[in-house]
Amino acid sequence: MNKAFDFNPYEALKSILEATSLHIGKDFIKSAADEIKKLYKADLVFITKAVNFNPTTKVEVLYATNKNIPKEFELVGTPCELVFQNKIVEIHENVNKDFYKERNSGFESFYGVPINNDGNECIGHISIFSKEKRKLAKELEDIALIYSRKIEREIFRLELEIENDKIREELEKLTITDPLTNTYNRRHFINSCSDLFQQVKRCSIKATLAYIDIDDFKNINDKFGHDGGDKVLTEFSNILKDQTRNGIDKIYRIGGEEFCILSINATLDSTYLHLNRLMNTSNTYFENSQYGKITLSVGLVEFTKELENFNDLVNIADKKMYQAKKNGKNTIVK
Structure with missing residues (x-):
């Protein structure tokens, strides 16, 4: 043995x-x-x-x-x-x-x-x-x-x-996450936008930026209080997440009732159609909730190599969002 x-x-x-x-x-x-x-x-x-x-x-x-x-x-x-x-x-x-x-x-x-x-x-x-x-x-x-x-x-x-x-990992997540909506925060948006702009400048990838504002959000806070306003922001961010296209869209809350979506390898037209579906989903959801009808104004731009820097892109998207408000709200300007 x-x-x-x-x-x-x-x-x-x-x-x-x-x-x-x-x-x-x-x-x-x-x-x-x-x-x-x-x-x-x-x-x-x-x-x-x-x-x-x-x-x-x-x-x-x-x-x-x-x-x-x-x-x-x-x-x-x-x-x-x-x-x-x-x-x-x-x-x-x-x-x-x-x-x-x-x-x-x-x-x-x-x-x-x-x-x-x-x-x-x-x-x-x-x-x-x-x-x-x-x-x-x-x-x-x-x-x-x-x-x-x-x-x-x-x-x-x-x-x-x-x-x-x-x-x-938790600490890193905290530094890039909005605590209320659990979407990415403004700091991470700036970094992501800058990085994506450089990628567009270097190669032929396409990208778009959607600048979203919830219309008349002050009225929501006045009627339902800040807790109600926070609830609307949370529920709206959940709609954004549910509608996110895998591997294409990233969602950011950049302040108050303003959100941005960065879409990679997406054309202006495809993102426009996607945003229309998102707006319809959001309208239907809130019409059937205690908050009643809630609409969105959206400015949509495409990343281009001709711009000097990503701040120019953000400013253009912001101006288009305000143009959507002037056009009667509940609309997309591209």
């Missing part, structure tokens, strides 16, 4: 530590699994973290030396389940007979090492499978435990990185 391991365990440990000393996080976990596979002369090594606790029934695979291992799996029916009793598990033979999920794997032996946190709770494990019937040298247990502790620290580092990334 025993397969000979002709190695000096301390030299082996030194070799693995040197091989992984330059890595952290995901790279460390990958390097550790690859080196453990070599050291233990294994056919498969993977490292996991628990998905749920008390009891742990499912794990996420952080890295596996075999790409066919799923990213997550249920523990029941595998020898891995035993490790989450927080103990080292060594099975010398018949893994593919005694565990129904391993019946087609060809694995005979298994060595599993828990990964514990500072509270001695099992938060993951190292799995080492072999197609040989064998019993491992006792010194290998010490090496596995050392790696278990190092992997725990890297799992903690990864979780901190993920949490920091989430915080960073």
Whole structure:
């Protein structure tokens, strides 16, 4: 049954530590699994973290030396389940007979090492499978435990990185998002408009800018109060989002009751038709609400290379919006 391991365990440990000393996080976990596979002369090594606790029934695979291992799996029916009793598990033979999920794997032996946190709770494990019937040298247990502790620290580092990334994304979102309507804000509009203008100047993409104002919005605030006005803005922004063309339109609230839509790779005529549909949808929605008829005045312009800068474009769209108001409101001027 025993397969000979002709190695000096301390030299082996030194070799693995040197091989992984330059890595952290995901790279460390990958390097550790690859080196453990070599050291233990294994056919498969993977490292996991628990998905749920008390009891742990499912794990996420952080890295596996075999790409066919799923990213997550249920523990029941595998020898891995035993490790989450927080103990080292060594099975010398018949893994593919005694565990129904391993019946087609060809694995005979298994060595599993828990990964514990500072509270001695099992938060993951190292799995080492072999197609040989064998019993491992006792010194290998010490090496596995050392790696278990190092992997725990890297799992903690990864979780901190993920949490920091989430915080960073939230902060970035806050800097570009209008808090009331959850559309993009004026700051992001200026940056987006500038970037898009430069793209139009450099190449042949088409783009349009729609400058939208809700007509007589002061009357809404006077009649329904600022809470009612905020509700209208929120509901109108939801209509804009519902009508957004995927990969074409981006919506911005640039102040008060004014919104802008930047449309990429869209012609003036196609955007005009789209805005007509949007206005009809908005009119119908509000006519059937407590707020009654609410209309829009829209100025529509196309990005052109002839303009000096994007501010000229915005000013033209703004003037066209005011022309729409002079023309009786509830209309588009292009």
